Amino acid sequence: MNIEMNFEHRQLAHCENGVVSNMLRYHGIDLSEPMIFGIGSGYFFSHMPFLKVDNIPVTSFRPLPGIIFKRVSKRLGFHFEKHRYKNPYKAMEALDRNLEQEIPTGMLVGVYHLTYFPTRYRFHFNAHNIVVYGKKEDSYLISDPIMEKKTTLTHKELMRVRYAKGTFAPKGHMYWLKSVPESFDVKNAVIKGIKHTCKDMTSIPIPMFGAKGIKFLSKKFRQYPTKLGAKKASLFTGQIVRAQEEIGTGGAGFRYMYAAFLQEAAGVIDKPELKQLSYEMTEIGDRWREFAVIAGRIVKNRTREGEDYNAGADILLDISEREQQFFTKLKKVVS
């Protein structure tokens, strides 16, 4: 097979938004990454001490993988076809059939065996999204939104990452745009997206989620050195920063992306107040980075024990209050 679609690759900050944005663009719909992120309500926070990976509690700055995707297609009325395959060879054949019909196909892959990824970033994270837009002899042509340029994987390599095992195992999951509506209501979708995020951040009645979740983390974080001992406290702290600042999952990064979304949304739904709010959101992102600096110092073990943990917990508490107020204000603007 020798097929190469005219698929424009753009490097973006986050894989899920990125794949959706790039795929829609192929079909002539130009929505920026922040717009996809905002419409899909990708902004979130949760700290779940009972849910552990490698015995470290999970802190997350995003909803579960696949959710942004689902919400965006629902709110804009796109229809995506989705499939999983038990048999890896069948999954590859199904992909080939799609390519023969010139359908750019999105799929979930594990990062660990992605040969083109920088070594240090290759962990067993399974909810990465890429688009396959062609095939030349044994090589699949790949648009990975994280990468600067288009790339390739062999048949064997692609099959391997499509069947990575562990949490969020992709199981050959692939998806493509089945139909694009003739017109769609971006304005309404933006409002829905904002309302949903306001709800997620301010009114989930469990202390682990939303702005309250950040307060919860602040409390736990302050107790780390006394409750866990130096080594474990430092490990736990490292996980928070990694969740916050690793490619595409970023805490501060997502805050900045949301700020960019609000600025764009101000024009789309004709609410100039959103522009002022976008600057406030940027400040919240800056605060997250200040937290990361302190947490980074703890991890590097140059810490003055309790002092750094206290300073970090204070920042988290401040962020929690800011985010609570922010989304309360934002809700008023769109309701």
Next chain:
Amino acid sequence: MKAKEVPQDDENLLEGKFKDPIYTLDEDGNYTTSYSVGWDVKNAVLKNAWGVINEKMEQARQDVMAGKASPIKYYMEKTIMDPSLLAKYTGYWKWTVKKHLKPKGFNKLNEEALKKYADIFDLTVEELKDIDKIKNDKTEE
């Protein structure tokens, strides 16, 4: 963050394959995309995570040399797995995998089982069994 404040602390962790995009504010207060080759804080945390992995690997290497662990234990640490993930890749129960991490369990493995593990670690069966290879294996710095 302002576009001009974007950190450029390069420690080659991205190997020049891409730069991190960040939505920043330009001079006129409009959002734009800036690119970062690295930030000290992120670099330190990532290197620390690898430090932990390398410690586990080094411990496993010594255990293999001392006859206390099987090569599978070493390669499991090297590929950042744990018994439950390895169980998913092999299709064995977790407690079965745990047995294979000991020399006694490893020595009982038949060719088929060895091949299964070797494939997961991108090795030949000969390489998997070769303890000298582990002795001289390099860790990521």
